Amino acid sequence: MTTAQEARPSTPINADGLLQGAGKLWFIVAALGQGAFIAFILAFYGARTATGDFEGWNEKQLIDGHIAGDDAGNAMFAVHVLLAAVITLGGLLQLMPALRRAFPALHRWTGRAFLVLAYVMALSGAWLTLVRGTFLSEVSAVAILIDAVLILVFASLAWRDAAARRIDSHRRWAMRTFMAVSGVWFLRVGLMGWVVLNQGPVGLNETLSGPTDIVLVFGCYLIPLALLEIYFAAQRAATAPPKILAALMVLAATAFTAVGVFGTVAFMWAPHL
């Protein structure tokens, strides 16, 4: 059978390969950055929690962290921050096709765990924001709460499609869930990438409400989600130009992600270890 693409005169560029390669490269950079996030959470929060040094959480600049006498808030913070390492690892494992192909049963179980943890993270984060009152500014609280709602909706749709064996649709919702869950990581990468590129905190302030802050608190999930939709659309496209354009956008995002990962590790996490 001749496909529409084979019938067209061939271009010197393998557009599908380029798009796939750009996606893989982004994932490798993101996996390194999320690996560093996991290592930081375990080394900083994990070590202090395991030894009962709960006040030690506040050795890093936090909004609330540990508050003497607030047992419920401290317990919720501990659950939230420690499960952050588990869900980040689970998300990375789910997106590795080789692992998925080699161990399909493991993929199903880590997938269920990832989606349950997505609910737990969104709900515990919303509790910390709304009940404990942990937020820097109203605009940043609204932004992160919208991310929580998106996580709950996307995870539910990913679960529904997996149960109904609609695999293509499940894959798309699962990847959207991954992007929304990674929003808080993207926020750190976005802030530090911006600071590194501008050699300073241009448009940022102490309460996450400066002009750049506002772009980033919403953009930390909306921009990755928009790029993901462009990537999906380019995969479906019948011609090479949209694929090449999307690949270039993903490569630009990869370069920015790499700068942001460098910034988070060098200036946000390593100084606390």
Ligand code: HEM
């Ligand atoms: C789903 C993925 C999420 C991950 C991986 C995650 C990760 C983290 C981490 C690592 C911290 C510790 C703070 C730090 O060291 O910078 C934290 C704190 C916090 N998170 Fe999340 N979080 C997620 C989702 C959310 C959501 C959806 C909300 C709100 C709706 C939220 C609200 C909070 C709050 C209020 C704190 C306490 C900050 C403080 O006391 O300074 N998180 N989170």
